[in-house]
Amino acid sequence: MTETVNGPSGAARGRKTTKRAGKGLTINRVYTTEGVHPYDEVTWERRDVVQTNWKTGATVFEQRGVEFPDFWSVNASTIVTTKYFRGAVGSDTREQSLKQLLDRVVLTYAKAGKDNGYFATDADAEVFEHELTYMLLHQVFSFNSPVWFNVGTSSPQQVSACFILAVDDSMDSILNWYKEEGLIFKGGSGAGLNLSRIRSSKELLHSSGGTASGPVSFMRGADASAGTIKSGGATRRAAKMVVLDVDHPDIEEFVQTKAREEDKIRVLRDAGFDMDLGGHDISSVQYQNANNSVRVTDEFMRAVEEGSEFGLRARTTGEVIETIDAKKLFKDIAQAAWECADPGIQYDSTINDWHTTPETGRITASNPCSEYMHLDNSSCNLASLNLLKFLQDDGSFDVDKFVKATELIITAMDISITFADFPTEAIGDTTRKFRQLGIGYANLGALLMASGLAYDSDGGRAFASAITSLMTGTSYRRSAELAGVVGPYEGYAQNAEPHARVMRKHQAANDAVRTMHAMDIAVHREATKQWAQGIEIGTKQGWRNAQASVLAPTGTIGFMMDCDTTGIEPDFSLVKFKKLVGGGSMQIVNQTIPVALKKLGYTNETIEAIVEYIAEHGHVIDAPGLKTEHYEVFDCAMGERSIKPMGHVRMMAAAQPFLSGAISKTVNMPETATVEEIGDIYFQGWKLGLKALAVYRDNCKVGQPLSSGKGENKGKDSNAAKPAEVVETVKTVVVEKPIRKRLPKTRPSLTTSFTVGGAEGYMTSGSYPDDGLGEVFLKLGKQGSTLAGVMDAFSIAVSIGLQYGVPLETYVQKFTNLKFEPAGLTDDPDVRMAQSIMDYIFRRLALDYLPFEVRSQMGIHSADERQRQLDTGSYAPVEEEVSEPESLKTKPSESVDQAEGRGGVEAKDAKPSAAAEAEIKRETQVDGDMVAESARPAPKQAHTSAELLQVISGTEVDAPLCFTCGTKMRPAGSCHVCEGCGATSGCS
Incomplete structure (x- = not known):
């Protein structure tokens, strides 16, 4: 797309040019045609964007x-309209076309490039403008969100999403940290910093002779500040990273900080406080607004490996003031991460071994999502390529276009630093001196699947390695060329040798890639060429940028590009929901699947059958005609064949050697994961050469939307009797045999249709006329199926227990929050989300048959009660009537024949209401004395795409609610993103 030339060269193409002294870039057309503007090559249409409150x-x-x-x-147009269009809604100055948005940004970049001597001629500047416009218009790549927010407006021209601050061991510096962090949060961005320069609580203050407070104490003030700014109107929580070195004397306190707060949350919740996400009382706990990470060195990790001791050092003198067991501390880190997902881990020695500017300073911290790592008081602007845009119809990867697109994007990103504004003077000064860039990509998971490669496979990792190497190699080659045009970065002369050394390390890693298929062979061949050229040019001219690439979450901009997968993530699920014009959604099978099946050699007829099977079941297991050896190609982050944790770690390790920075990603682990498994993940991350790693064990946090009001207390049972009391109360115990209380032949009943995670069923509950629930019948699955049989047996067991006196609340306590598929969205307004069929059934039964006081203690409330709590601060009605459950205020069903059923439970054919009867097609079969029914599915409701996605993929029970629209978010790197409105919980 571009080449470096001396002097102007546009006259050869018959265009009028403006001559400049010195060098400039010639920009060649790749995507565009001379004389035709990119806007004129597409069909435009008008749409209405309307968003409603989900409650x-x-x-x-x-x-x-x-x-x-x-x-x-x-979805893409909705997110761009709501988030990126500038101007007051309803005013004449409000942007109303994608053309206006693109022009506002692209023309600013093109003008700055011309003004600062980047182009050989004005004609080249125009080609740059058209090529950049085409790629943004056709979703080939996207800048990070601050560009769309700010560039070309009257606001400060902030283009960076990632910031690193610095704090020293003085009160002035600490208070300045609070101020600078607050200013960054106010602008909707996040920041990270390392607190290891602050003296520990085990060291003395020289001025007074007293003991220092230690960094953890100062974290409280910063956390409160972040929480206040968030609650003051921000659309997402303040994103921040707090890092502490492993040799800091307060490291043990730091490791336990958030785990202790999680214990506090449990105690307060059990005492009746509202500790759910967004609850009134959650703000009473500390350190909830930051991600915490421990900086470990190779020395420490070797001590862990060898089981030896490790010294903690004073901040002022560097002397060892305490010696600890390295393996115990490492286990404590894993234990805390098991309990609350913090702390993450950053591998300090690896990070600084790949540092291009060590003569200026060490890398001590990262941005909140851990992908940007460079000097203190610096920033990085990001952009991400849509990898799927380079997959050609013949199944090959368009290497040439990928190279041309990468070099143009790097040029644009560097140009932005010439006009960018920064939140502090120190950050602006460092960024202009070192010009850190962060090119990355999205849709890797979709590209691998479409190419017939499993995410967790040697072939998938080889392809990812080659692409990442090509991207960064091309970026540094272009950076070296830019150094010849507008000069190397200001700090280059001081760091010339270490910078060149890191380039050679990248090149050596590229040479070590072992390709496996024609696609990655072609990509790797070009990557090898780019590294060789870049190092040759850079050795002569230097490099324009101290850093070139990272892998960011790409949450909001991923939706803007209509990407199926974000960052380095695999596909989330095989079945998705597509938002329709005019509202509503439709279920579709991931469109990458047919492409993958064709790549794997299946016929059109077989592809249709497999796609139909996936649409019905949500997975590929036992799909007709699909070879079992191809199952792994369709493994996803969630679902029946979810990718194992080490599969994620190995993919990160495949890409890491070819990135200037690191990778934003959290390794999700099942609830059953052990402390030892988390420790192994952290240990293997070090062995495999990662720069940072975080884990999340499912359901490890209390403050989540579906947590019940009563939880399991840690430690000893507070209700357990003391030994002395046991002695005093030892008496002869008379065991009485329970007596079964049968229901009368005619009794009140209620038939409820339900849908949980796309699975439809019916529940009929019969009750004693004066004494609560006595039987439950469940219909789920086709008659005669294993599932239907299991549900029949379960109904019998529960009914027997109820008739022998087992309290309903006991069943509710045991079966609510039980989690397995199907799970997700329901069609019940009182129980919006369920973690399983059992979770839904017993929440519904609690609402129908338990008194308000009993179920309220378990955190089970109706929609009306939840709304009342929002309005008045109390779930309870003004005048509570609990004498008769609402469900029993119905006309009793007609008398039915009753007989002793299998297993000793009474069976009946309950007559549903007229409305329910209209929905049910009876196919009655008599098996002994048991009567079974089959039901027609209830009508489906329209939901937002974010809600519907959870129907298929399973509920992300620990994901936060979107602060903008209130729907559940899903993971994107180490952050969360809302697919409904595009809001993120961290970096863009």
Whole structure:
């Protein structure tokens, strides 16, 4: 797309040019045609963007008649309209077309490039403008969100999403940290810093002779500040990273900080406080607004490996003031991460071994999502390529276009530093001196699947390695060329040798890649060429940028590009929901699947059968005609064949040697994961050469949307009798045999249809006329199926227990929060989400048959009660009536024949209401004295795409609620992103 030339060269193409002294870039057309503007090559259409509050149905955003290309999805256009269009909604100055947004950004970049001597001629500047416009218009790549927010507006021209601050061992510096962090949060961005320069609580203050407070104490003030700014109106929580070195004397306190707070949350919750996400009382706990990470060195990790001791050093003198067992501390880190997902781990020796500017200073910290790692008081602007855009119709990867796109994007990103504003003077000074960039990509998971490669496979990792190497190799080659045009970065002369050394390390890693298929062979061949050229040019001219690449979460901009997968992540699920024009959604099988099946050699007829099977079941197991050896190609982050934790770690290790920075990613682990398994993940991350790693064990946090009001206390049972009391109360015990209380032949009953995670069923509950629930019958699955049989047997067991006196609340306590598939969205307004069929059934039974006081203690409330709590601060009604459950205020069913059923439970054919009867097609079969029914599915409801995604993929029970629209978010790197509105919980 571009080449470096001396002097102007546009005249050869017959274009009028403006001559400049010195060098400049010649920009060649790749995507565009001379004389045709990119806007004129697409079909544009008008759309209405309307968003409603998920709780009340009230309209929260409305802009009609916005203009987008016809190939942009409704979701992408909605996110861009609501998040990136500038101007007051409803005013004449409000942007209403994608053209206006792209022009605002692209023309600013093109003008700055011309003004600062990047182009050989004005004609080259115009080609740059058109090529950049085309790639953004066609979703080939995207800049990070601050570019879309700020560039070309009257606001400060902030282009960076990632910031690293610094704090020294003085009160002035600590208070300045609070101030600078607050300013960054106010702008909607996040920051990270290392607190290891602050003296520990085990060291003395020279001025007074007293003991220092230690960094953990100062974390409290910063956390409170972040929480206040968040609650003051931000659309996402303040994103921040706090790092402490492993040799800091307060490291043990730091490791336990958030785990202790999680214990506090449990105690407060059990005492009746509202500790759910967004609850009124959650703000009473500390350190919840930051990700914590421990910086470990090779010395420490070797001590862990060898089981030896490790010294903690004073901050002022560097002397060892305490010796600890390294293996115990490492286990404590894993234990805390098991309990609350913090701390993560950053591998300090590896990070600084790949550091291009060590003569200026060490790398001590990262941004909140851990992908940007460089000097203190610096920033990085990001952009991400959509990898799927380079997959050609013949199944090959378009290497040439990928190279041309990468070099143009790097050029644009470097140009942005010439006009960018920064939140502090120190950050602006460092960024302009070192010009850190962060090019990355999205849709890797989709590309691998479409190419017939499993994410967790040698072939998948080889392809990912080759692509990442090509991206960074091309970026540094272009950076070296830019150094010849507009000069190397200011700090290069001081760091010339270490910078060149890191380039050679990247090149050596590239040479070590072992390719396996024609696709990665072609990509790797070009990567080898790019590294050789880049080092040759850079050795002569230097490099324009101290850093070139990272792998960011790409949450919001991933949706803007209509990506199936974000960052380095695998596909989330095989079945997704597509938002439709005019509202509503439709279920579709991931469109990458047919492409993958064709790549694997299946016929069209077989592909249709497999796709139909996936649409019905949500997975590929036993799909007709699909070879078992191909199952792994369709493994996803969630579902029946979810990728194992080490599969994620190995993929990170495949890409890491070819990145200037690191990778934003959290390794999700099942609830059953052990402390030892988390420790092994952290240990293997070090062995495999990662720079940072975080884990999340499912359901490890209390403050989650579906947590019950009563939890399991840690430690000893507070209700356990003391030994002395046991002695005093030892008496003869008379064991009485329980007596079964049968239901009368005619009794009240209630038939409820339900849908959980796409699975439909019916529940009929019969009750004693004066004494509560007595039997439950469940219909789920086709008659005669294993599932139907299991549910029949389960119904019998529960009914027998109820008739022998087992309290309903006991069943509710045992079966709510039980988690397995199907899980997700329900069609019941009182129970919006369920972790399993059992979770739903017993929440519904609790609402129907338990008194308010009993179920309220278990955190089970109706929709009306939850709304009342929002309005009045109390779930309870003004005048509570608990004498008769609402479900029993119905007309009793007609008398039915009753007989002793299998297993000793009474069976009946309950007559449903007229409305329910209209929905049910009876196919009655008599098996002994048991009567079974089969039901027609209830009508489906329309939901947001974010809600519907959970129907298929399973509920992310620990994901936060979106602060913008209130729906559940899903993971994107180490952050979360809302697919409904594009809001993120951290970096963009």
